[in-house]
Amino acid sequence: MALHGLTSALRTAGLTLADAELVEVPGRADRRPGWDPSAAAHWPGLDELAAGTVDAVYLKGGRSAEQAAAAGFVVAVDLDATPSLADRVNNGTPRPITVHAALLDERPELVVRFLAQTLRAARWATEHPDEVRAFLGSEVGSGGDGVATAYGADVHLGLTPDLSPERLALLDQQQRFLHEHAFTDAPVDVHAWADPAPLAAARRLLDEEEGR
Template identity: 30%
Template sequence: MSDKTDKSGEPTAGSAADLSKAAPQIKETTFENTKLSTAPLDWNEVWYTNCVLISAANVDQDLGWTREEFKKIGVKFAYLRSVGENDWYPHYIHNLDNLIRFGGLFPPIAVHADLRRTRLLGVTHAPHEGGCMMVRARDDIYRMIDLKGKKIGLSKSLNTIKNDWWRIQEEQGIELMLRMNGMTREDVEILEFPYADDWYNDPEMLNPIENPSELQTMRDHKHDLSQRPLEPALETGVVDAIYTQSKVFQQLQEATGKFKAIEDLSRYPDWTLQVANIPAAITCTEVMAEKHPELVVAYMKGMIKVGRWANEHKHAAAEILDRTTLYLDVEHTYRGIEHIDMVPNLSPQNLASVEIGKDFMLSHGYIKNDFDVQQWAAPEFLEQAAKELLNEQWVKKTGEKLPKAPAARIG
């Protein structure tokens, strides 16, 4: 996406712009005008894909422990974009049967609701990153009430193939912050900013990448404005405020000296406010779960092992995560993950957070079809993976002290 502005500071056609003025100048990307590309289906290989957020998968991409689990069963485990046949779309629409995704919450909700059936295998929640309202640092704005009658930006992807996950968290966060301060949308002006969002099968973006970390090392991802599309509009005064994520984007933006947060949902004790494209969700296709459950179990074994290691070695995990996530630096990353359970789970509270995100998407037209989150969740794979790991540990530990290791005792 472009973040260019002309000399007057007004957004150009390829960047943030008022929908009514810019939409005719930006091409909409649809299933009808786009050719998707995926590798031929082969159940002897499993693809994985991660978002740049807190997850065991983003630690494992450097450790390689999940790949070892797949080697044990003779299956290749590789990053989605390690071959030229796969474009970026499977990360967002899960159009590969043999793909496992660990990433932001909103795209897999949209997939399961409207595109194809999947299984929710586990989640990891960062329960204190609900979102902030950012304004210019030197503006005479210190409270949400000071935004009354002013403009708040709201991005709009013109790519209808994929879910507009960034806009969803913006809209959700804006409405929550207004409500927490006795305001409604009627008290402010919401200004839409469409952008093309069309890079997912751009030939320049399709050079094979062996590891997701490589993508970030090829660019200064902590300062890449493609991750913060509305920031130029705020800086140039086109809008007076924008939503941003607490503790990640927030600190990067404040470190410039140009912006400040006047509201922060992460400071409230109400855990239901903390659903900003999180919890991070692990999903696989229903066909994989039903026809090849051993592949799902192998993946979950890797996530449990890596998650436990990350919980015990938070500084080391932070060193790895800093390469791909959006905290300021390693120490800031450590503070961000210090109290996060890195082992994926399907706890009642986390499933309730998933349902909050799903209900918002349904009520605001981001998905067409409703579904039962409890039925989407598939805890049997996490349970089986944990049992197998415990069995393996039993055999290993007893085998070290006995002539012949006894059989494992968990069925």
């Protein structure tokens, strides 16, 4: 995640990783499933930044942004503020919804129901921005300012899943980065991997339930 974020930040200045010296910093020993590391005490690298042993740190999430601001650090490159969505691509951006192929083959109705509920929640979110920000804050241990910094003021408007050509191109960018840096053994054909049928069925199901 940090490697891709630093790559994107350097690219905005016409630079590459070859133009920077990467410094490994200690990670977290208490990672566990379902736990967001941005909610913990210190984001990796902030102590090194304060000590002057590194010049910049990649941050993710509202809590880490609050930690950096409290320490007096300033943002050098805000990837969320750049005009190109390609600069924001990273782990979970865009965030894919995946299931095992066997589940899709054997119980497609479960996948459709799950996606319909996801679409329902996304529609609800468009009309409840304060509740969405409060929920995100509780998830990452951040206040309102941190949520706004990390996710943007209009985060409640961008939660609807879709398989648009733009989204698939961004996901393809992420898989290419992972393969180029040896995080994956082989490239993934994103367009062959994505199946639009369940999402289309979920939209129809939700429209029928809501009488649209």
